[in-house]
Amino acid sequence: MAAVTHDQLQGHQPGPTGLMRWLTTTNHKDIGTMYMIFSFIMFLSGGVMALTIRAELFQPGLQVVQPEFFNQLTTMHGLVMVFGAIMPAFVGFANWMIPLMIGASDMAFARMNNWSFWLLPPAAILLIGSFFVPGGATAAGWTLYAPLSVQMGMGMDLAIFAIHIMGISSIMGAINIVVTVLNMRAPGMTLMKMPLFCWTWLITAYLLIAVMPVLAGAVTMILTDRHFGTSFFNAAGGGDPVMYQHIFWFFGHPEVYIMILPAFGIVSQIIPTFARKPLFGYASMVYATASIAILSFAVWAHHMFATGMPAAGQLFFMYATMLIAVPTGVKVFNWVATMWRGSMTFETPMLWATGFIFVFTMGGFTGLICAIAPIDIQVQDTYYVVAHFHYVLVAGSLFALFAGAYYWLPKWTGHMPSEFLGKLHFWCSIVFFNITFFPMHFLGLAGMPRRIPDYALQFADFNALASVGAFGFGLSQLIFLVVVVKCVRGGERAAARSWEGAEGLEWTVPSPAPHHTFEQAPVVK
Amino acid sequence: MNAHGAGNPRRAGFWPTLRAVLWSFFGVRRRQAYMEDAGSLNPLAVVVAGVLAGAVFVILIVIAVQVVLA
Numbered sequence: 001m002a003a004v005t006h007d008q009l010q011g012h013q014p015g016p017t018g019l020m021r022w023l024t025t026t027n028h029k030d031i032g033t034m035y036m037i038f039s040f041i042m043f044l045s046g047g048v049m050a051l052t053i054r055a056e057l058f059q060p061g062l063q064v065v066q067p068e069f070f071n072q073l074t075t076m077h078g079l080v081m082v083f084g085a086i087m088p089a090f091v092g093f094a095n096w097m098i099p100l101m102i103g104a105s106d107m108a109f110a111r112m113n114n115w116s117f118w119l120l121p122p123a124a125i126l127l128i129g130s131f132f133v134p135g136g137a138t139a140a141g142w143t144l145y146a147p148l149s150v151q152m153g154m155g156m157d158l159a160i161f162a163i164h165i166m167g168i169s170s171i172m173g174a175i176n177i178v179v180t181v182l183n184m185r186a187p188g189m190t191l192m193k194m195p196l197f198c199w200t201w202l203i204t205a206y207l208l209i210a211v212m213p214v215l216a217g218a219v220t221m222i223l224t225d226r227h228f229g230t231s232f233f234n235a236a237g238g239g240d241p242v243m244y245q246h247i248f249w250f251f252g253h254p255e256v257y258i259m260i261l262p263a264f265g266i267v268s269q270i271i272p273t274f275a276r277k278p279l280f281g282y283a284s285m286v287y288a289t290a291s292i293a294i295l296s297f298a299v300w301a302h303h304m305f306a307t308g309m310p311a312a313g314q315l316f317f318m319y320a321t322m323l324i325a326v327p328t329g330v331k332v333f334n335w336v337a338t339m340w341r342g343s344m345t346f347e348t349p350m351l352w353a354t355g356f357i358f359v360f361t362m363g364g365f366t367g368l369i370c371a372i373a374p375i376d377i378q379v380q381d382t383y384y385v386v387a388h389f390h391y392v393l394v395a396g397s398l399f400a401l402f403a404g405a406y407y408w409l410p411k412w413t414g415h416m417p418s419e420f421l422g423k424l425h426f427w428c429s430i431v432f433f434n435i436t437f438f439p440m441h442f443l444g445l446a447g448m449p450r451r452i453p454d455y456a457l458q459f460a461d462f463n464a465l466a467s468v469g470a471f472g473f474g475l476s477q478l479i480f481l482v483v484v485v486k487c488v489r490g491g492e493r494a495a496a497r498s499w500e501g502a503e504g505l506e507w508t509v510p511s512p513a514p515h516h517t518f519e520q521a522p523v524v525k
Numbered sequence: 526m527n528a529h530g531a532g533n534p535r536r537a538g539f540w541p542t543l544r545a546v547l548w549s550f551f552g553v554r555r556r557q558a559y560m561e562d563a564g565s566l567n568p569l570a571v572v573v574a575g576v577l578a579g580a581v582f583v584i585l586i587v588i589a590v591q592v593v594l595a
Binding site for chain 2: 290
């Protein structure tokens with residue numbers, strides 16, 4: 001497959017129109033747009049599941065759904081948000097922005113790019129459709145732990161195939177990003193001049209290539225245990241269910257960084273723009289990202305302290321986990337140092353980016369608390385953990401995605417997003433986010449287990465508060481939909497350099513970015 | 526790796542590569558040192574040094590754990 005685009009091969013002949021344009025497109029901007037629309041649809045789907053969960057948990061007792069369906073909802077909410085919303089959204093950003101940032105005309109493997117995307121809708125149909133098969137969707141938790149996952153109905157098989165397909169899509173997307181970044185940079189765009197978003201994605205892409213096959217292996221072993229008589233995770237047949245957890249988390253922990261490193265990249269683009277200063281410690285940021293990626297392979301069993309592990313194992317994973325906080329702390333320090341004495345303004349993207357730092361750091365600190373093995377054994381599988389990872393994944397990944405969306409919407413649509421609606425979206429989100437998830441720390445510390453549809457009476461008040469917050473947060477996301485629709489339909493024209501302090505090649509092309517950019521590679525001084 | 530940077534000599538020795546990798550584990554690097562790294566380090570050597578340093582890091586934690594448990 002050559003590193004030229006379909007459109008170039010066609011000599012700019014007008015391509016198909018309508019649905020066929022989107023089915024056959026090899027243009028990185030079209031594919032990026034499709035990734036983002038897909039991920040937003042999945043985000044709303046996963047959000048509806050979350051709100052059903054919170055509706056059930058508004059009061060003790062069973063009011064809204066049956067326990068079996070509740071378990072399906074918690075499982076599918078996790079799978080849909082991780083594999084359907086967050087990961088494809090970042091790949092959408094990568095598709096749109098990496099070629100523009102490095103001065104490439106398109107992604108390296110344009111046809112494979114099309115296939116990477118179009119694998120996702122069938123996977124989503126398999127996943128969501130599993131609700132409607134006998135026995136319903138998988139209810140083993142998003143981690144799909146054996147032996148539960150070996151015992152589920154055919155919804156589990158559909159989830160396994162969906163994960164296989166999404167994994168293939170991710171691997172192809174990652175290969176495309178690595179090859180594009182390494183081979184298609186404009187003259188003068190050395191690796192160390194590259195925008196940090198490209199760096200974080202390059203490193204993320206390596207992580208994806210390394211760990212997605214591990215997940216595929218894990219779910220394949222579940223599949224063969226279910227249908228082909230193997231006993232990988234069946235103790236009666238000589239297997240070990242804990243081995244599944246080791247394999248899953250060998251994928252799962254780097255996966256956490258797959259979902260946060262591109263977010264670091266987005267925030268590292270936005271803060272210098274609105275602080276009107278170069279990023280403090282660019283080199284440190286690159287080095288710290290690489291460091292986090294390497295160390296992420298050596299901490300997986302901190303998810304499994306409660307499974308019964310020798311003291312040496314607990315101490316190893318506890319120390320390693322605490323040490324990985326150092327490079328992450330360096331990043332937070334660098335963002336704050338970039339803002340220090342900058343000429344800061346707080347347009348919507350900057351609000352989201354500063355909100356990200358504030359709330360993500362809280363998630364980081366609760367992660368450190370969970371890293372301490374004796375504490376983790378107390379809070380394992382409680383709402384404390386639910387609070388922790390939502391502070392990292394919602395306040396981290398999702399807030400950074402919104403920051404990036406507001407930042408680059410002018411480049412994508414040619415119109416400036418509404419500042420009023422953007423700020424309303426931000427303030428509603430950050431307030432309701434904290435109302436939803438902050439009380440969960442207290443619930444967890446008080447001993448409320450996760451993944452239960454009913455709970456003891458003493459947890460009622462905080463749960464009611466969290467449910468009110470969740471509905472506020474969920475409805476606030478519709479503001480974003482309104483902003484994007486308004487932005488696509490019209491509004492204030494965006495200049496090529498849409499933000500005063502913005503630097504980089506993407507701001508040298510008109511807004512909206514033409515369908516083909518950088519056919520003649522720019523020269524970077 | 527970068528066709529456009531092919532003219533650059535990338536002949537940093539073992540110790541400068543390892544030093545850069547060790548700084549990366551801390552996540553901090555001086556601008557001057559980074560400029561030198563950018564011009565002289567061989568990316569393949571950096572990856573190899575990173576994996577080796579990762580292994581050493583793991584061994585060091587194992588030793589620390591053994592000391593604590595002794």
